[in-house]
Amino acid sequence: MASEKPENIITVGHDRFGFDSRVEMDTLRSLYLSPSFVKDGDATKNISGAPPKDYGAQSTYDKSSNSIQFTTVAKFPPVKLLPNAERKRILVTGGAGFVGSHLVDRLMLLGHEVTVLDNFFTGSRTTVSHWVGHPNFEMVRHDVVNPFLIEVDQIYHLACPASPPHYQYNAVKTLKTSFLGTMNMLGLAKRTKARFLITSTSEVYGDPEEHPQREDYWGHVNCIGPRACYDEGKRVAETLTYGYMRQDGVDVRVARIFNTFGPRMNPYDGRVVSNFIIQALKGEDMTVYGDGNQTRSFQYVHDLVDGLILLMNGDETRPVNIGNQHEFTIIEFAEAVRDIVEKVQKEQGNPLAKRVNIIHKEMPTDDPQRRRPDTTRAKETLGWQPQFNVRQGVEDRFFSFLVYDPC
Numbered sequence: 169m170a171s172e173k174p175e176n177i178i179t180v181g182h183d184r185f186g187f188d189s190r191v192e193m194d195t196l197r198s199l200y201l202s203p204s205f206v207k208d209g210d211a212t213k214n215i216s217g218a219p220p221k222d223y224g225a226q227s228t229y230d231k232s233s234n235s236i237q238f239t240t241v242a243k244f245p246p247v248k249l250l251p252n253a254e255r256k257r258i259l260v261t262g263g264a265g266f267v268g269s270h271l272v273d274r275l276m277l278l279g280h281e282v283t284v285l286d287n288f289f290t291g292s293r294t295t296v297s298h299w300v301g302h303p304n305f306e307m308v309r310h311d312v313v314n315p316f317l318i319e320v321d322q323i324y325h326l327a328c329p330a331s332p333p334h335y336q337y338n339a340v341k342t343l344k345t346s347f348l349g350t351m352n353m354l355g356l357a358k359r360t361k362a363r364f365l366i367t368s369t370s371e372v373y374g375d376p377e378e379h380p381q382r383e384d385y386w387g388h389v390n391c392i393g394p395r396a397c398y399d400e401g402k403r404v405a406e407t408l409t410y411g412y413m414r415q416d417g418v419d420v421r422v423a424r425i426f427n428t429f430g431p432r433m434n435p436y437d438g439r440v441v442s443n444f445i446i447q448a449l450k451g452e453d454m455t456v457y458g459d460g461n462q463t464r465s466f467q468y469v470h471d472l473v474d475g476l477i478l479l480m481n482g483d484e485t486r487p488v489n490i491g492n493q494h495e496f497t498i499i500e501f502a503e504a505v506r507d508i509v510e511k512v513q514k515e516q517g518n519p520l521a522k523r524v525n526i527i528h529k530e531m532p533t534d535d536p537q538r539r540r541p542d543t544t545r546a547k548e549t550l551g552w553q554p555q556f557n558v559r560q561g562v563e564d565r566f567f568s569f570l571v572y573d574p575c
């Protein structure tokens with residue numbers, strides 16, 4: 169893996185399709201790299217490495233009482249001042265989740281009016297608390313399974329639990345969210361003539377027989393397995409989306425997202441990146457399922473947000489894969505995370521007494537063997553390709569305070 173420093177990436181976003189979505193990485197970092205303090209007796213240490221700042225939220229974890237104190241300051245980062253004709257009213261369902269919160273940051277900084285709709289099943293208010301009170305921002309607790317009425321120009325429909333333990337927790341609810349939730353948001357798009365983008369997934373390809381996966385591959389999904397509520401839910405959500413497009417002329421966009429990681433991931437969501445980072449930070453054995461030769465590709469969340477904004481504002485209505493093409497075996501990935509976490513811990517003066525071990529456990533049912541996107545369509549139609557490799561993403565150090573901070 170190349171190891172160019174993530175600091176060398178100065179901006180994310182593009183000026184394309186009449187929509188300038190460029191934002192400085194330092195501004196984004198100032199939103200998620202909030203100072204996080206740990207109070208241990210009389211000593212208070214800033215464990216995030218992020219400098220104090222005059223806006224946004226910060227937290228202090230008190231070891232003795234096992235409590236966490238949040239401080240929010242009613243001063244916001246500067247956002248673009250857009251003329252009325254350019255300022256869009258944008259609805260983000262699932263905007264309090266991992267991906268949604270980064271999309272919200274970007275859209276807010278770009279000067280739009282953003283409404284977040286979320287039932288907080290897997291998302292948390294803390295992910296977007298730094299915008300609460302801003303005149304361009306609104307947050308509504310609502311379950312997309314029920315209809316919702318609002319006047320908007322664009323809908324990014326993300327609401328759906330995305331990690332296996334979360335979507336399997338209540339399989340019927342996951343299916344309702346995928347079908348009824350998508351139907352309600354498409355109905356809203358039809359009424360308001362808003363452009364509608366759904367975040368579908370590489371899981372629509374199931375355990376693929378073709379490699380890498382192109383958008384015209386129909387997939388290989390077990391419709392009665394434990395993952396089916398999510399995989400088939402997303403498949404039918406795509407079917408609905410194109411049904412509304414053909415029958416009712418709704419202006420749709422479909423993003424098929426591959427594994428993504430980054431700040432504000434739920435550290436205990438059971439996904440492989442979170443598992444590895446948490447285990448390595450705590451000095452526990454890192455668990456690899458099977459022999460570890462199954463492959464995955466991981467993209468950093470800023471690349472995904474770039475892709476979603478480009479897709480929303482471009483003309484491509486067919487499904488578009490958004491993911492990093494670089495393929496790793498899981499064992500290689502575990503070793504890379506272990507190296508980077510060790511390096512960061514050493515630099516912070518908390519080296520672990522001994523190296524963590526990598527152990528193997530039995531492979532879960534229907535876990536795909538290989539997964540890698542063919543992103544030719546994204547490159548050709550959106551001019552999109554990822555800027556960050558995995559090492560740069562992990563080196564962004566977003567995880568350094570994960571053990572304490574729920575956001």
Ligand SMILES: NC(=O)c1ccc[n+]([C@@H]2O[C@H](COP(=O)([O-])OP(=O)(O)OC[C@H]3O[C@@H](n4cnc5c(N)ncnc54)[C@H](O)[C@@H]3O)[C@@H](O)[C@H]2O)c1
Pocket residue numbers: 261262263264265266267268285286287288289290291292310311312313325326327328329330331334345349367368369370424425426427428429434
């Ligand atoms: N993160 C990835 O690697 C990945 C990969 C493929 C697809 N996706 C898709 O991207 C979207 C966001 O994923 P994420 O990783 O941010 O997951 P997440 O679980 O962090 O976020 C999902 C958000 O949706 C909300 N939500 C769930 N059900 C809801 C309901 N019925 N009504 C209202 N809100 C509801 C949750 O509270 C949460 O805030 C999902 O649609 C997911 O399927 C993500």
